Amino acid sequence: MSKELIAESDQPKRTIFGTLVAVVVALFCVVYMLNPTAGFFEFIPDSIPVIGNVDEGLIMLLFLACLKYLGIDIPLGKSSRNAPPKQ
Numbered sequence: 001m002s003k004e005l006i007a008e009s010d011q012p013k014r015t016i017f018g019t020l021v022a023v024v025v026a027l028f029c030v031v032y033m034l035n036p037t038a039g040f041f042e043f044i045p046d047s048i049p050v051i052g053n054v055d056e057g058l059i060m061l062l063f064l065a066c067l068k069y070l071g072i073d074i075p076l077g078k079s080s081r082n083a084p085p086k087q
Helices: 003-010 016-034 051-069
Strands: none
Touching (some): 016 051
């Protein structure tokens, strides 16, 4: 097998249905995050101490996962600019 076939097989298979679900969920996440407190819907009320903002954190993780599925990878860790190239 050539390197191109191996690299291509490592890519996750994306379907039209999966892409559609990811776009819909990402849009839901954006609406949820822009929703002011006491808005139309909220999973955990923000007035509850400590865990009141957990739902926003989980929605943001879900949003980042949708972006990654759609091919938009946002690096959240250390910068890889100075890292040696992968072989």
